[in-house]
Amino acid sequence: MTGLLRHLTAREVWPSMVAVTAIAVVIAAVCVSLTAQPSLTSWWIPVASLTPALINVLLIRTLAGHDVTLERSLSRSRPALYAWHASGVIAASTVASAAIGLAVLDSNGTLAMTRNGLGFAGLALISAAVLRTAATWMPIVGYALFILMAAPREPGGTATAWSAWPTQPGDTPAAWGAATALLLIGTVSYVRRGPTP
């Protein structure tokens, strides 16, 4: 048990959890104040796109330790360790996103938040497996901001739902497909390769 706790401390899990919780509380508070203004609509789209992205930016450091090269010299099976790290990030991202959704959004928004929590966790895993640790946030922030600005205003079309999955309503099958695909690719690539030094 002590070993596990020390491992979590070494992976900077505690400050990440504190930061995620703090951000979740702040975003929930902002959403409550937005709900009070009936003239504003569709604000759930930036909330549902940016919140899981931010959560994963805060969590992504736990995917790589202080010294990836040193970790590679471990005598135990590394894929199992990576699988634990990956599932931790996926679980934390999804639970935190879904919790904010449940607290302040309707059921469709909550579904979208959950999907985006999964999808951005997948993007974070891909990013961690491919890029060096300090740069892993770039695809997440870049994609989240870009697609929020550039996604067509009128929803519709399978191509749009695939490419702009974070901005789609929670009941869009193609968007779920895109998020699930990212999650699968991310999990497989991270568990096989581990973080890049």
Place this chain on the structure above:
Amino acid sequence: MNTAHRIARVSLLEWRRGTGLILAAVLAITGSAMTLLALSPYTVTGDWSASGSGIVMWVNTLSILLGPLAAAGGAWAGGREHRLGVVELLSAVPRRRWHRNTVTTVVLAVAAAAGMLSAAAVTLVSVGPGSAYFGGRWLLSMTVILLGLAAYVAVGFAAGRLLPRKWGAPVVGLGAYLVTGGPSYVDPQLAQLVPVGNLAITDVQQLRLPVIALAVLWLVGIAGTALVAVSARRRVWVLLPTAVAGAAVGSLVMATGADGWTETDPIAVRQVCTSDAPKVCVSRVHQHLLPQITPLARDVLARVPGVSGAVEDNTRVRTQAATTSHQLRIPSLQGAAAPFTGVLHDTAQLRWDMANDLLTGSCPADTGVSSASWSIAMAVVTGRDNDQPTGMHSNELITRLRGDDEAARQWLGRYLTASSSCDSAALTALVNS
């Protein structure tokens, strides 16, 4: 080696080996991709048009995303010394801290500007050939936007120095995005104080000169405050740029309370008309579209009696029924042309809009007879069948009027008189004629 050489060498090094080139490339690619996506499905340019102000208007929109990315780039460069573990090493070099920080920030600001200008060039290409109007202080507005971008870089750089290094750049990027996009929902007037993305420029609205001067001071003040805060040996110097920024923002808020930041560009709205009758006029800013809109407007003018000419209305708000002014109202042509060719798109819809504006009466109550007579009038003028009312007699009437131009003119003349005076009995007689 003299000072200029040294600065040039360090700047080039920062550009190539630092964040400069990457930031410029990211901004150029992102901005160009947004521009090309905004054009989809490539029927109209929509968000901008063939004018200096029109392009600046779109660059202003682009900066809602490019500004935060530039801030993230600044934060990334600002956190560099911590990340590479050379803070102590650099504190031992004789070169002053503000020298190093200024070079980095200026190079990044230039890189961000280069990226944004590349996207602006794509926008310029998309408006296609044609004599565009380059007025409306578009260069000054562009400068304000580029200075806002530089302010974001400087603030990001300072934040990257001060924030915990793990999350500096992404948190700065997302935070800057919220600061840029959020305030316009709360107060569009005050939101213009945000360094980028909130200027209310259009084809015919330009920034007022005093506003430009104050905005420049405000943005330089922000950038200076951020830079001095992390560079100066004595922190008290930060008060100087803060005072400049404070004075500028105070004047901006007080001086622009009621009449706003923008004014109408008198040259852009000047009427440019055809030399022969019936006169068709558009604003100077859309002069290149005059040859295309003229046949459309004249076609409507030829069918309806008592209307002497056509004038473009740039207000985008329907002020009053055009029937009282005896002029055909051309809707604003901002962004109505197709990309890369400059050809007016959806001329049928433009014709419908003009006819609708002319034929819609000012009667408050939308009675059955007024809507039926409007439908017949629209079907006759536009030649389209989707406004037709159901009913055998109406269809016969439309077919008869379409076949006889003179009868149609007389019918439409009586219709305009009856609908402007809300004469239900006359309208009923017209529908049943």
